[in-house]
Amino acid sequence: MQPAYGPLTCKVCGLTKANTAAMRKHTLAAHRELGRNANRRLPPRQREPNPALATAAAAGAAPSHSGGSPCGATSATLHGQSTALRERCSSAGSSSSTPVSGDALPLVELGGHVLPVTAALMTDTAVAYHGTSDGVSGLPEECDEDDATLLLQLSRAAEGHASQEETIHPGLGRKPPLGGQQTVTSGHAHHFSSVATEAQAEYERIGDSKRCEHAIDARPNCKPGQFNTPALKMLQTFVNECNGSGLSTASQTRLYELLARWDGSDGRGDKDAGGRARIADVFSSPTAFRNAVRDDLDDAILSAGWKKCTLVQGGVSYVTYFRSVLKTAIDALRNAKEVQLRRDDGDVGDRREAPMDGEAFRAHQEAVDSTTSEKAFVLGIYVYSDASLLSWSGGTFPLQFVDPWIRSVFQFLHRARLLASLYVSPLPHN
């Protein structure tokens, strides 16, 4: 089947037009005598069977009624097309594979290399469905064994031809892409529809990923890495972790002034009071000190891959911060001292002590092994989040410190053999 879009060439004057509409306009303006069906992509409607084809089909189909091979009809109508069907018939030793003349070619325009085969197959199908020259017609279920074999071979030929066309021209016969650009399919996964891919498409349609940007904007001409000595690194750690959330910018200024006064680098005291390592020798001013702290933090955030995105949900804008789970997990795996990538059923047995021993990991591993033949492993992760309510202890608070009333409730559950320990296993927290 020829493409439904693309340039067209006029059969009369050879003029090339970019699309169907332009060709139609040219035909009606320059070749009025041809009528409106000239230079169309699709062939004009066949109003009656071509007598040449009918004769050829009857000649080829005759042996089938006399007990011969049905391949003759197929070979005759395919006329020179080196298809698998002809090869099959030739290998079967058919004696009726007489090619017909060129007049037996389809009456359609030869605009593409697909049309002869299509027309031939249609003719074959018509022969198979409506009988042969003797005028005997019947439905497919009324066919005899030879006719059924013919139908089967025709369907196989069509199947092979279709797959070949799909390989050669993947975009053939489809709707033209918007903007005149060729459609690029990425990966085979998009060729299959499933709830997972549809769910993914649901979020891709929203398009949040296109609006992402870096979590912060680094300062122009920033200079990270100025805290490059052990003493300065200790100072940086103190600034970032003091009081839990670190020092404010005002406190950083006061700290700098304190250090400058202490080592005498503020110019008001003894210049040699602090020895060689003085704060003003590294950071000339409180602003430089604050900028150095900020540059290091910005660099750490950007290098970790943090991004932000503004989500408009229900008419209200929210800013969310995130980074890639995949990259984080792989980095964590690379930095791990000891890793286990595969679960061996023989080693695990009935043991259920580690996360890798679980049935869930085994199920995922079996699913992955059935997906690929390469050496692959399951990168299993646990996810933890607190959103609706808050675990103030992060799951690390021993229950004996809890209010006695609460503790009594937990102890009740413990007596009911639902709680093995009064201590709740540790979970992360800020």
Added chain:
Amino acid sequence: MLTAALPLRFACVQPTSLFSLVAHYLYPIRIRVVNDVSGEVRWFTVAYVPIVRTLKEPGGKMKATGRRWGVLQRTLYLAFREAIASSHSGHSLPVSIGGYTLAFLRVLLYACDRPKERAVLCMKAGNFGKCCSTCEVQAKDACSEEGVTAAPRDVVETLTRHLEAAKLRRTTKARKRRVLLETESSINAFVPALASLGGLGTVPHHLYKMIAIDPLHVSLAHFLRGDMCVILHFERCVSAANTTFRQPFSDLSFSHVSFCLFSSLFEA
């Protein structure tokens, strides 16, 4: 710096108001890699979900609930986007790890509280309809024989309903059909973002088996409103999980998980 934006205030007062004095402005989502068997449990923050407050507007509470679903799911999708894209055909590692160059990321466990569980799975909160995320039991049958023999939730079927309901919500057509879909399966007209991850929305379909509930997330105010029927149903779920699923946790012992599931029902 981001951590500094999360002030935490706590005051040990009466149990009913224990959690009411806590202020969070961003909610973190953390992950842990189970392939790391070095013995040190390390959690990595991958996202901060913004808090959604209820605005003073007509139907503000319901609208805020809808916004929370959307913000949570969209943040989850952004964080898991690369993992989702490579979870079906694998992520090729430029440098091999232990001789392997192809990794398939899978979520084995999602630890959260009971409301978060409903939000992650895009299900309706409350003790009505199909209140259990793992099976098809009705809330009124949770304590009866039907609660024991209820069929497990079909991931593909439920997600298909999610997709249809989400499409209807987007097109604002066939509202009755959307309400019917939401009511029948106790779902919201939003698609779970994690459903597109390999292994959850695809074989072995562990979308509803990955949830484990953190007991300290459960508000004690809700703790007092326990429904005995739901208690017994969750006990059955726990025993079923103990015999069939058997998901072991190194830092979350199974008794702890049982307790998580058991305590979560008090919030329903």
